Amino acid sequence: MNTFTHIIKRTWVVVLTLLLLWVIPSTLQRLLEEKAYYPFTYFSSIRKEFCTTEIISKNNVERRDESGNTYTTAQFDSIMPLFYYRQLLSKGTMPDSINGYPVSIRSIRTNGFFLRVNSSAIDKPEIPLYPLMEVYTGRMKLEMPDDLFRITNGLEFVDLATNKVNREKSEKFAKALDKYGIQYPVKHCYGNPTTRKSYDEGYFIQDANNHLFHLKMVNSKPFVREVKSVENISIRYFKMYEVGNRSFYGFLFDEENNVYLLTTDHYKLKKLPFKYDQTQEELLIMANPIYWTVQITNKKGRFYHAVDAHSLKVVHHIEQAYELDTWDKFAPILFPFTLKFEKYNSEYKYPRITLGSVWCIMIGAILALITLIIDIRKNRRKLWLKYIWILTTGIAGYISLFLLKRL
Incomplete structure (x- = not known):
């Protein structure tokens, strides 16, 4: 085999491996990744604690506060009047003041806002x-x-x-x-x-x-x-x-x-x-005339701060942890590195390399050892560059070399 053929084959191996390091992880991610779910959470100006709305099933919505009390839809509207004020106004049950602060449609609209800042x-x-x-x-x-x-x-x-x-x-x-x-x-x-x-x-x-x-x-x-x-x-x-x-x-x-x-x-x-x-994080501020509900989301979970709208001081704080899904657990182990064109905190599209954990070296070592044993049993020429390539690129490198033999 001449030098030119060697160059062509090695180029194919590199290109195919990089392609697989993009295709395989992205495909598995779509199959295994579970979107992080957090219940809707808002600070109640009546209860002075965070209250959540969580969809349990299609016809089962659970509304509760931090103390563990559950509420019907109407009861939940009444403990969060500054969020559901339109509903309360339609029923004539909107309070005139909350915690000593006069409340009106004008004050809610002029002092309330929703601000979202993406990473x-x-x-x-x-x-x-x-x-x-x-x-x-x-x-x-x-x-x-x-x-x-x-x-x-x-x-x-x-x-x-x-x-x-x-x-x-x-x-x-x-x-x-x-x-x-x-x-x-x-x-x-x-x-x-x-x-x-x-x-x-x-x-x-x-x-x-x-x-x-x-x-x-x-x-x-x-x-x-x-x-x-x-x-x-x-x-x-x-x-x-x-x-x-x-x-x-x-x-x-x-x-x-x-x-x-x-x-x-x-x-x-x-x-x-x-x-x-x-x-690294996402920010959402849901403000009303009395309190701001500040929501900060990152890879560890979601963090809530209740901020007094007048003093701008935190009056309460809770955390909702994020549990790693199947993809988050196994991706760093399966692949020594992956190739991506997208990133959650950027809108630019270009190749990015994400490194895995040290444990993925074990998979590469096992595949390299299997390849070496097969070569010895079949009296093939032992190419150490091939084993090093499988060791460093793992599953993708092994598949690319296997497919190249079949072509």
């Missing part, structure tokens, strides 16, 4: 074109503009109809940013570009020196402010959120996993009483 929010592709809406439209709702702006090494507005740069508008807004000393290239532009909100606060722009600037359009004129309160914070991400009561601009996350509320009171920061690793 893939940082590592994802983004089209760097942003609509800057007029704050005062004179209309009942916000309207999308006829242009988009881009800001990397400078700010430019591009007309959507002609695809041409609006020089006059671009220079006006660029000068306003330059006045505050923005440094290019810009790293991030954080905003909430949707008209499905009651008002617009524009964008927060992180420049080359990690300084944060607030940009919005008021009566067709640029409004710019530098956010001095974040100068000593290593910003990882900023989640813009225009809440109904206009008390804050959004949530700021830093590299030390701290979470801050950027308030509308002269851009003051309020540090929230919990940690959140955005690269």
Whole structure:
């Protein structure tokens, strides 16, 4: 067999092994993986403890509190009035106050919000074109503009109809940013570009020196402010959120996993009483006028914090552990490494290698030993490179060599 044939065969072995290290684990994962299930959990402003709704079977839903008490549907609505307020209002049983706080539809809607932050929010592709809406439209709702702006090494507005740069508008807004000393290239532009909100606060722009600037359009004129309160914070991400009561601009996350509320009171920061690793965890905040139910999910389980909406202090905390499913238990043992194109905390698709545990070496060693014994019994030439390949790649390497003999 000539050298060229050797190269072709070895290339086929490598390619086939890598293919199997992707196909076999992904197929087994679809068959064995069980989606983590957690009951719906919310902090009761009446019971002052977490209450859960769990589906036992198709016609059996269990509603209980931490003390072990079970409830009917109507009873459960009554102990969580700020979540099921529409149902209580329809029956005329909505309380006027809870724990001394007056409660109204307006207060629930303006002080309540649902905020979800996925771990893939940082590592994802983004089209760097942003609509800057007029704050005062004179209309009942916000309207999308006829242009988009881009800001990397400078700010430019591009007309959507002609695809041409609006020089006059671009220079006006660029000068306003330059006045505050923005440094290019810009790293991030954080905003909430949707008209499905009651008002617009524009964008927060992180420049080359990690300084944060607030940009919005008021009566067709640029409004710019530098956010001095974040100068000593290593910003990882900023989640813009225009809440109904206009008390804050959004949530700021830093590299030390701290979470801050950027308030509308002269851009003051309020540090929230919990940690959140955005690269590994999912965050959900279900807020009402009295308490925030903060839900943080990671590979170990789900963690709940009840945060007082006024003092922003944790008043209660529980954990729900995650039990490893069949795939989580056996995947590190079966494969020395696997090839994946997707990752739960990223929206980019490219090859990624995930290492297994040291126990998978035993499977590779057993397969390599079996191959050696077969070669000895059949008087085949002993190729140590082949045994090393099976030892390091395990089942995938063994199958690729077996299939190559059959081709």
